[in-house]
Amino acid sequence: DAGITQSPRHKVTETGTPVTLRCHQTENHRYMYWYRQDPGHGLRLIHYSYGVKDTDKGEVSDGYSVSRSKTEDFLLTLESATSSQTSVYFCAISGGQRNNEQFFGPGTRLTVL
Amino acid sequence: QQPVQSPQAVILREGEDAVINCSSSKALYSVHWYRQKHGEAPVFLMILLKGGEQKGHEKISASFNEKKQQSSLYLTASQLSYSGTYFCGTDTGTASKLTFGTGTRLQVTL
Numbered sequence: 001d002a003g004i005t006q007s008p009r010h011k012v013t014e015t016g017t018p019v020t021l022r023c024h025q026t027e028n029h030r031y032m033y034w035y036r037q038d039p040g041h042g043l044r045l046i047h048y049s050y051g052v053k054d055t056d057k058g059e060v061s062d063g064y065s066v067s068r069s070k071t072e073d074f075l076l077t078l079e080s081a082t083s084s085q086t087s088v089y090f091c092a093i094s095g096g097q098r099n100n101e102q103f104f105g106p107g108t109r110l111t112v113l
Numbered sequence: 114q115q116p117v118q119s120p121q122a123v124i125l126r127e128g129e130d131a132v133i134n135c136s137s138s139k140a141l142y143s144v145h146w147y148r149q150k151h152g153e154a155p156v157f158l159m160i161l162l163k164g165g166e167q168k169g170h171e172k173i174s175a176s177f178n179e180k181k182q183q184s185s186l187y188l189t190a191s192q193l194s195y196s197g198t199y200f201c202g203t204d205t206g207t208a209s210k211l212t213f214g215t216g217t218r219l220q221v222t223l
Binding site for chain 1: 115145147153154155156157160168200202208209210211212213214215216
């Protein structure tokens with residue numbers, strides 16, 4: 001299995017509070033991704049990174065920010081959590097070549113009350 | 114825009130075959146297929162590249178029609194372990210990122 005972990009695995013928070021999710025990899029892969037998964041929507045890309053300090057928006061980036069200061073860590077921050085951000089969040093990594101698969105972390109279940 | 118998958122759900126008896134389709138409105142460079150079991154992370158199955166190259170699972174096959182921007186995943190002689198939700202992810206070649214479909218839920222019964 002690819003060395004990818006997410007923390008925390010579960011979190012319950014209140015509307016308006018800041019939340020940071022962490023993705024950590026030991027594979028030295030260049031690309032890292034944050035997705036959210038909601039019933040009926042599949043996996044939707046929030047942000048991705050193609051190198052240290054190099055990030056770009058995905059299709060559902062509003063309300064989220066990311067940072068990557070080291071190859072192995074990719075942080076997702078909800079500056080002021082809303083109930084619509086209740087979801088399961090998956091981090092994924094990839095070598096970045098066109099024929100490279102993405103490896104997914106175990107996921108973080110976030111509930112915003 | 115997310116690719117469209119069909120069917121949305123299918124129930125099979127063990128040993129039966131199934132086909133899952135993925136269709137995009139955009140020109141594609143590659144199509145990825147993943148399977149997710151309940152409560153778990155998605156797991157890679159296959160990549161189909163423009164030009165015909167394939168990479169992935171030994172017991173699952175797939176096709177990629179570049180002209181129609183369509184891909185199909187073929188599950189033959191299904192096993193109970195094939196149960197799960199199948200996602201296609203499409204790459205338009207403009208960046209190393211995928212757009213996933215909404216998934217096809219497959220249930221294999223005895």
